[in-house]
Amino acid sequence: MEIKTSRLLLRAFTGADTPAFVTYHAERRYAEFYAPEETTSGHARELLHRFMQWAREQPRRNYQLAICKLQSTSELIGCCGLRVADLDPGSAEFGIELAPRFWGSNYALETTRALLAFGFSELGLKKVRGITVRSQRTVARMARRFGFTVVGTHSGPAWMRARGWSQSEWQLTRESWEEALNHRSRSAPRPPG
Numbered sequence: 001m002e003i004k005t006s007r008l009l010l011r012a013f014t015g016a017d018t019p020a021f022v023t024y025h026a027e028r029r030y031a032e033f034y035a036p037e038e039t040t041s042g043h044a045r046e047l048l049h050r051f052m053q054w055a056r057e058q059p060r061r062n063y064q065l066a067i068c069k070l071q072s073t074s075e076l077i078g079c080c081g082l083r084v085a086d087l088d089p090g091s092a093e094f095g096i097e098l099a100p101r102f103w104g105s106n107y108a109l110e111t112t113r114a115l116l117a118f119g120f121s122e123l124g125l126k127k128v129r130g131i132t133v134r135s136q137r138t139v140a141r142m143a144r145r146f147g148f149t150v151v152g153t154h155s156g157p158a159w160m161r162a163r164g165w166s167q168s169e170w171q172l173t174r175e176s177w178e179e180a181l182n183h184r185s186r187s188a189p190r191p192p193g
Helices: 013-027 041-056 106-123 137-145 158-162 174-187
Strands: 002-003 008-011 062-069 072-084 093-099 129-131 147-155 167-173
Touching: 002 106, 008 072, 013 041, 013 072, 041 062, 041 129, 062 106, 072 106, 093 106, 106 129, 106 137, 106 174, 129 137, 137 167, 167 174
Parallel strands: 093 129
Antiparallel strands: 002 008, 008 062, 062 072, 072 093, 129 167, 147 167
16 A cells, blocks of 8 residues: 655555664664664564564554655655554554654655545544654644644653653544644635736
8 A cells, every 4th residue: 555645655664664764763863752672673673574564464454654755765764654453443543753864854744644634534534643752842733733632641651751751642533634624725825816
């Protein structure tokens, strides 16, 4: 399965993605928001293996996709997913990450828009949730832009508490998604004439 945007391709992971995936997971800026054991090459390889297994499941319950630039579909720049396994029917957990050198590129916005559209239209989702480090202001701005609202705050795991952080749990309903889409289309600049 593939999802294309104007600049990106969201596709299934392959073994060829391993070096790039392992490399960006070990970067200091990336590692800041994860537990130390989650930034090892062994953990990254284990995740990638799991993602490739999920792609072969029938019926498929978890969609964890590689984010690549369209002009170089083999260049992995991040990862995104909608995971529905073990959740209530019509619900999914959303996640996205980019290699640090692509932060600030608006690729996260483009990816999020495409993946949520897929989830609400193709998968028939009714609501999507996500969990973030509460101090990530950029993520919070992006979540609000798409209609997510905070539905809870949790203390988080020990490594997070040691840094003085907590977690925010976000939720987006299909209705809020559609309302945010309508608002963006109404506020988009109109062509002259």
